[in-house]
Amino acid sequence: MYEREHGLNWLCFEAPNGHLSQRTRLSLSSSSTSATTTPIYAQPGGDSIINLARGDPIMFERYWRQMGDKATVVIPGWQYISYFSDVTNICWFLEPEFAKEVVRVHRVVGNAVTEGRHIVVGTGSSQLYLAALFALSPHNASEPISVVSQAPYYSSYPSMTDCLKSGLYKWVGDAQSFNKEGPYIELVTSPNNPDGDVRRSVVNKSEGILVHDLAYYWPQYTPISSPADHEIMLFTVSKSTGHAGMRIGWALVKDQEVARRMTKFIELNTIGVSKDSQLRAAKVLKAVSDSSEDAAGNSEEDESFFEFSYQLMAERWKLLRKAVEHRGSFSLPEFPPAFCTFLNRVSEPQPAFAWMKCEVDIEDCESFLQGHKILTRGGKDFGVSPKYVRISMLDRDDNFNLFVKRLSTIHL
């Protein structure tokens, strides 16, 4: 159990393509499917391992290359030396320039209310998730508060929540089977990771506190229906602009005391958040907003980031659906198109992950695909059946294309 939850490859951060990863080796030794019958050591060229288990959003790199210097950041050695950014702000390590661009991008996209909200910046939205748990847990309770989320839920929630065996909060699992009395924290990820569903809270008890993880509520992934307006909303540049290496996320928080306690957690955890990455994130968000506004003015000089990324996602989903429908052995979720207030037209939901189900007589889809040198993350990690796997749609073009090609040749 410990190895499963806290093992070194829980987040599937393995060796890159072309190398045999530790996770692969571990899985192989305990696999009961065809994985054991197919040698999966890396081969040169097109026969290498395709790792789509992780959600590294490098497919946006192409866009940022073509933007040239527009999102380049320059920081002299003597600037941004202090721990402090703005001591008049509850979140004293929040760079004002970053805060300004957060407000602007939400206004431009129309995906979240920022009026009357406190912004708390975090080292990625992971840290903000932990900060929210710290802020929302009663600190004098006799037992830890329950933390729940509807299955399938983000596979890192259980290990992030329980890794320190906190006496403040405890992962309880699927929100749909939760029926304990008293306070609880419910995580609502919408669109959901792994399956792309638009979500609402499901527990509906009086003492629930909601945290909305809106990492994927951007026009390239889902139609924007209206500005989200919840108590605590989490966002991250990793999925919105594709800059995972920055480790910058932000929370929009209605309650001042919650914002204060989240800030306190980040102070105790890392004494603030990299100023350099906040400055770079400001620059990148500015470029995104600029490109969106330029596009609205019908200028063709600057391609809109969201148009670019929407088209890229659309192409990929089309290719994947074709490969999957062709054989009938797998299925993908279907989503109804809807009007997107940002794109000002009907758009398709095209999640950052494909949640694929094995429709034939194979119990462990992750192991089965491993046998074909395709690394994915299995349903069990998300609290559901191993017939499901989650596949990243955000990898590099060549890797994604190779995956679709290989998937369409699998014989069952």
Add this chain to the structure above:
Amino acid sequence: MYEREHGLNWLCFEAPNGHLSQRTRLSLSSSSTSATTTPIYAQPGGDSIINLARGDPIMFERYWRQMGDKATVVIPGWQYISYFSDVTNICWFLEPEFAKEVVRVHRVVGNAVTEGRHIVVGTGSSQLYLAALFALSPHNASEPISVVSQAPYYSSYPSMTDCLKSGLYKWVGDAQSFNKEGPYIELVTSPNNPDGDVRRSVVNKSEGILVHDLAYYWPQYTPISSPADHEIMLFTVSKSTGHAGMRIGWALVKDQEVARRMTKFIELNTIGVSKDSQLRAAKVLKAVSDSSEDAAGNSEEDESFFEFSYQLMAERWKLLRKAVEHRGSFSLPEFPPAFCTFLNRVSEPQPAFAWMKCEVDIEDCESFLQGHKILTRGGKDFGVSPKYVRISMLDRDDNFNLFVKRLSTIHL
């Protein structure tokens, strides 16, 4: 108790000079010394509040200004997008360029052995401290492992250790009174924060695991006697180069499994560490090493960072000692000079904090100084008598000079 340990101003990150801080207000209301008799609301000009409670190392800004573009970092929008830096490294989010400069600066300064060590990068050394606790705690034990450090100890250790009420580890306090059987973790901070002492472990039981916090083991603060050679050593740019806003620290770790588990913690906590700040830290460390080597070659074009900062610390300590000796109401620790292998001469220990004791009949020195609008951190926060206060020596020139001036006018 909760407010004391988890209150919003534990780390003394209050409002800046010229404003009445929340901490000041809180302390005032419970103060039993002359603080209550002296109005401490901010006055214009030289009568404002001087906040030396925090260790914001902004005095090095001047050096970095005069270095011009030498430590400027430029990052295009399309670079360093991925979560990953080097997947062949245990610490897969460690930027190779940063790792290279860490090894180089330790070789140039001669303050730590890097051969045969794993480097783990962290969001400041705070995160690495927590990562070390996670890595060293037995995860199947019936009770949390004891964490101890000799008093006076770094005031944030207790709250950082206990804020999540972890079942893995627990702050127990002063190492000198620790006599429990079984495994424990001892933190050795050397030179010590707050008092500047050169430290060794004091418990000396068989099941002890040591973590060495060497944030201040640099030539401007203490004579370098030999390369430190311990199991786990923590460093940070905040105190070495003065770039606190980067939030970059590093651990040198002998044991591979410990490095792996520390990496795992950072993965669960923040999924890695800002690449932008790692790149900037690499640039800054390179400038430090270059300036040290140029200085060794007797070139006068580039001032050596450590010579510059040593001289600055020397001036400040001279001023402070003069002000303190002048009145006799306070005392400062005395340190024997010693040969510094880096400076190649006998040098003075000149800690980043002054650990000042009130020698007259005042019980609470922090409150007393607050009454004179000087904010410090009191001995209680460090596990010792309130007759002591810790004073930052790293603030801006004008703030420091104002402090010395005011201190020398205090009548007792």
